[in-house]
Amino acid sequence: EVQLVESGGGLVKPGGSLRLSCAASRFTFSTYTMSWVRQAPGKGLEWVSSISSGSNYIYYADSLKGRFTISRDNAKNSLYLQMNSLRADDTAVYYCARVIVGATTRNFDYWGQGTLVTVSS
């Protein structure tokens, strides 16, 4: 079955940076759009960013204001999220998810277990 394993989370001070990784296996990673979705403590799911299979199309949630950068390495079957200028409200579990692209919609058919990012002094 499809496997997505996130890593790189941890405790970081406000203003700091962190790079998350997602290792994908058991599917042809290079042919799928991928996304990051986060969940703050006690809150719901919030989409963060998406990247197309060839990295040609990249989208971010408006709330991020240029602080995050999504990327991928298809040779390594890996997805990344570079997070800069971190704030307390970025504290969340970050999930990597595979995207199924339809004619007029998209959904997330597989998710990882998530990695916790805590921003605190």
Add this chain to the structure above:
Amino acid sequence: SYVLSQPPSVSVAPGKTARITCGGDDIRSKSVHWYQHQKPGQAPVLVIYDDTDRPSGIPERFSGSNSGNTATLTISWVEAGDEADYYCQVWGTNDDHPVFGGGTKLTVL
């Protein structure tokens, strides 16, 4: 941006039917997807996609509908293991952003 509204909580006795709604302006014109999330730190699971379809491995007890301004996830013969948070999701209007509802906590009494 497009807004999805879900009730914060739904309670149901074992063996009964749970219905979780997802409201949005003319939501019938969109494809609605549903996720089950049992605990933070666990992987969410897609249970319904494109309004009514079930991924492989999802029990037939899970079904979906979409009409007017409301989409509904129906769970028949509810079991204790169905207790979880459920989220609806659509692809937003005029942008390439997915939108999630606020989530509904299903409690099995």
